[in-house]
Amino acid sequence: MRKVVEGSYAIAQAVKCCDPDIISAYPITPQTHIVENLSQMVADGELKAEFITVDSEFSALSALVGSSAMGARSYSSTTSQGLALMYEVLYNVSGLRMPIVMTVANRAMGAPLNIWNDQQDSIGARDCGWIQLYAENVQEAMDLTPQAYKLAEDPDILTPVMVCMDGFILTHVYEPVEFLDHDKVKQFLPPFKPKITLDPAHPVTIGAFADPSTFTEYRYLQQDAQNKALGKIDTIAKEFKETFGRYYGGLIDTYRMEGADAAIVTLGSVIGTIKDALDEMWAEGKKVGLVKVRSYRPFPVKALRDSLKDVSSIAVIEKDVSIGNEAGLTTDLKAAFYNTGMKTPIIGFTAGLGGRDITLKDIKKAGDKALAAAKGPEAEFEFLTLRKEIL
Amino acid sequence: MLKVIAGGYVEPGSTQVTKTGAWRTFVPVVDQKRCSKCSLCEIYCPEGCIRMVEGLFIPDLDYCKGCSICAHECPRKAITMVLEEK
Amino acid sequence: MIQEQSLFAPGHRACAGCSMPTVVRLVLDATGPNVIVVSPTGCLEVTSTPFPESAWKVPWLHSLFENAAAVASGVETILKRQCKDTKVLVIGGDGSTFDIGMGSNSGMFERGHDIMYVCYDNEAYMNTGVQRSGSTPFCVHTTTTPSGEQSLGNPKPKKDMPAIAIAHHVPYVATASVAFPVDLRRKVKRAAELRGTSYLQINAPCITGWTFETGSTIEISRLAVETGLYPLFEFVNGKLADVKKIRPRPVTDYLKAQGRYRHLFKAPGGKEAIAAIQAIADENIANYGLAQE
Numbered sequence: 001m002r003k004v005v006e007g008s009y010a011i012a013q014a015v016k017c018c019d020p021d022i023i024s025a026y027p028i029t030p031q032t033h034i035v036e037n038l039s040q041m042v043a044d045g046e047l048k049a050e051f052i053t054v055d056s057e058f059s060a061l062s063a064l065v066g067s068s069a070m071g072a073r074s075y076s077s078t079t080s081q082g083l084a085l086m087y088e089v090l091y092n093v094s095g096l097r098m099p100i101v102m103t104v105a106n107r108a109m110g111a112p113l114n115i116w117n118d119q120q121d122s123i124g125a126r127d128c129g130w131i132q133l134y135a136e137n138v139q140e141a142m143d144l145t146p147q148a149y150k151l152a153e154d155p156d157i158l159t160p161v162m163v164c165m166d167g168f169i170l171t172h173v174y175e176p177v178e179f180l181d182h183d184k185v186k187q188f189l190p191p192f193k194p195k196i197t198l199d200p201a202h203p204v205t206i207g208a209f210a211d212p213s214t215f216t217e218y219r220y221l222q223q224d225a226q227n228k229a230l231g232k233i234d235t236i237a238k239e240f241k242e243t244f245g246r247y248y249g250g251l252i253d254t255y256r257m258e259g260a261d262a263a264i265v266t267l268g269s270v271i272g273t274i275k276d277a278l279d280e281m282w283a284e285g286k287k288v289g290l291v292k293v294r295s296y297r298p299f300p301v302k303a304l305r306d307s308l309k310d311v312s313s314i315a316v317i318e319k320d321v322s323i324g325n326e327a328g329l330t331t332d333l334k335a336a337f338y339n340t341g342m343k344t345p346i347i348g349f350t351a352g353l354g355g356r357d358i359t360l361k362d363i364k365k366a367g368d369k370a371l372a373a374a375k376g377p378e379a380e381f382e383f384l385t386l387r388k389e390i391l
Numbered sequence: 392m393l394k395v396i397a398g399g400y401v402e403p404g405s406t407q408v409t410k411t412g413a414w415r416t417f418v419p420v421v422d423q424k425r426c427s428k429c430s431l432c433e434i435y436c437p438e439g440c441i442r443m444v445e446g447l448f449i450p451d452l453d454y455c456k457g458c459s460i461c462a463h464e465c466p467r468k469a470i471t472m473v474l475e476e477k
Numbered sequence: 478m479i480q481e482q483s484l485f486a487p488g489h490r491a492c493a494g495c496s497m498p499t500v501v502r503l504v505l506d507a508t509g510p511n512v513i514v515v516s517p518t519g520c521l522e523v524t525s526t527p528f529p530e531s532a533w534k535v536p537w538l539h540s541l542f543e544n545a546a547a548v549a550s551g552v553e554t555i556l557k558r559q560c561k562d563t564k565v566l567v568i569g570g571d572g573s574t575f576d577i578g579m580g581s582n583s584g585m586f587e588r589g590h591d592i593m594y595v596c597y598d599n600e601a602y603m604n605t606g607v608q609r610s611g612s613t614p615f616c617v618h619t620t621t622t623p624s625g626e627q628s629l630g631n632p633k634p635k636k637d638m639p640a641i642a643i644a645h646h647v648p649y650v651a652t653a654s655v656a657f658p659v660d661l662r663r664k665v666k667r668a669a670e671l672r673g674t675s676y677l678q679i680n681a682p683c684i685t686g687w688t689f690e691t692g693s694t695i696e697i698s699r700l701a702v703e704t705g706l707y708p709l710f711e712f713v714n715g716k717l718a719d720v721k722k723i724r725p726r727p728v729t730d731y732l733k734a735q736g737r738y739r740h741l742f743k744a745p746g747g748k749e750a751i752a753a754i755q756a757i758a759d760e761n762i763a764n765y766g767l768a769q770e
Contacts, residue, residue: 022554050557056584060547062581064551066552066554067551067552070552070555199536200512205526205531206539209522
């Protein structure tokens with residue numbers, strides 16, 4: 001069924017199809033429409049889930065620690081300051097290996113307070129042990145939701161997943177989307193049946209404290225699960241394609257990389273604009289391609305090396321900055337190449353901070369700089385859309 | 392053998408492998424003739440290690456940390472703490 | 478035989494003479510095995526679950542310091558969804574209850590989950606080395622409210638946590654003491670039978686933080702009650718339903734037995750401070766009608 005709906009409604013519909021037992025969330029712009037729609041679905045009896053209205057994002061995710069330990073499929077959604085407030089629980093959920101799925105409606109982190117889109121929030125949480133998948137458009141964010149549960153609940157993975165979608169740009173846009181079919185999702189996503197739950201008949205202890213003699217092994221197992229997820233993400237994407245007919249690439253996707261001299265690497269909704277900009281550049285004889293990072297954690301080192309091995313230079317465009325260094329994806333990408341002997345220049349751009357538009361012109365400027373960087377980068381890292389006149 | 396598994400869980404009551412009796416300096420000695428079987432020592436013992444065995448309250452020295460709460464609370468002063476020779 | 482029956486096994490690492498394990502055993506004796514326990518970070522958590530061991534013979538979950546009430550809310554919501562009659566308990570210390578967990582406690586209270594919240598109240602952050610909490614009483618020496626030339630210890634009285642629970646319309650709110658096990662178990666049973674949230678605050682002396690004579694753990698808690706400094710009461714649906722009557726003893730009997738009050742008997746101003754503590758006890762005695770006729 002194809003319908004024009006708001007992005008948030010589409011996500012709520014996708015969550016409903018996953019049959020969560022419990023939704024626990026705290027309102028924060030621009031996530032609100034997702035949880036409002038879910039509340040309405042529960043109120044109307046369309047969605048047979050429990051909905052807990054909690055006192056904070058911190059409690060929202062904490063309640064899901066309890067429900068997940070009971071073996072329940074658990075969902076939340078948040079953004080920005082809310083995600084930051086969850087920070088301590090993020091580590092806890094991943095360390096306890098709870099397959100919770102959370103939609104992050106990406107938004108800037110204050111101060112100054114800003115409710116608009118960038119990706120500082122989730123990129124800042126990259127080390128918390130969650131899998132992070134980034135959607136280009138509403139349909140992809142929707143389709144990633146059942147894929148995220150399938151991945152999270154896989155007995156080899158048991159790792160929480162954030163489905164990241166740009167706030168407002170995707171959550172509040174009205175787009176035609178293909179609705180998920182509930183029965184098909186049921187086939188695709190089997191019921192969650194964890195081996196260990198809280199049950200007086202088998203009274204195990206969950207969350208014992210680990211001293212230096214075992215803590216490293218807990219961390220290693222998390223790292224191992226993320227490494228295994230590298231393979232599963234693609235397998236699950238292909239399984240999804242078989243059932244639903246839609247495929248967005250596995251860990252990464254590419255556009256106009258065949259014969260490209262330079263590449264832009266990015267994540268999220270800016271990809272649509274980048275594709276338009278690249279079409280224009282190719283028409284002008286400037287051969288710049290695109291690599292879209294779908295999975296930021298686990299970081300697809302091998303897939304990125306393979307896809308970028310033939311270009312002479314690379315520009316990263318991302319909506320975050322590691323204040324005091326460069327930015328997350330830029331650094332990670334450079335690190336992915338260091339031991340390969342590939343000396344392709346990589347330059348980084350932060351753009352679209354706090355909701356500033358990234359225009360075709362901006363992207364073409366980055367593309368030109370990428371092409372020029374083949375002779376050696378002019379600057380390693382820049383603010384792409386800086387208004388120097390107001391400084 | 393020690394195994395670390397994903398998320399980690401622990402079997403119930405498994406601290407019993409650790410014999411905290413090794414912490415003890417003083418050991419409770421029960422004068423069974425004075426004991427009135429009020430069971431206060433059993434109730435108050437933080438280790439839960441004083442138990443009735445064949446009608447007599449006996450501290451389980453595998454776990455007794457020698458805190459002397461039992462001696463202090465015994466209304467008949469039937470328990471004395473004695474320096475343990477090891 | 479108690480060792481086999483108890484739902485909290487020996488071998489835990491609580492200090493010799495700690496009251497907390499006794500509190501836990503008394504609580505679990507009263508509830509029986511059909512419970513799920515959530516504990517916040519604290520003495521109880523670290524002493525009872527050193528991986529790969531656990532003292533718990535009931536299902537038990539630890540997440541973080543400040544979220545036990547929220548975690549328990551998630552557990553209880555799913556139990557209800559599964560139509561199970563298992564009782565959910567939170568057992569945590571005063572730091573997590575009075576201070577850092579207040580937000581999630583407030584949420585749990587207000588939503589009215591069927592959860593029994595048990596606070597073992599040792600009146601400071603003992604696990605980290607005896608720092609002041611919101612539960613620390615007036616003039617207590619802690620490592621962050623030390624007594625000294627310019628200080629008589631904690632400058633503020635204990636936070637009235639039961640009143641906060643009552644203000645949330647928690648249907649059953651009670652205080653208890655490890656020194657009165659029959660009373661304690663009765664209150665736990667009552668809370669367990671109730672459908673809805675309950676809050677139990679249990680006086681639990683800490684031998685390390687309060688510094689008293691070895692073996693006198695229970696005696697100290699008894700004195701806290703008998704001086705009127707730790708009134709034992711039950712509030713049912715916001716109304717005072719019952720109190721433990723006492724023949725009030727002077728607060729000095731309680732204070733002089735503990736190192737955390739020792740400075741009051743030496744420092745200038747100590748006498749006035751003791752009088753102020755007596756006034757707190759007298760007020761409790763009058764407010765709750767504690768004095769035996």
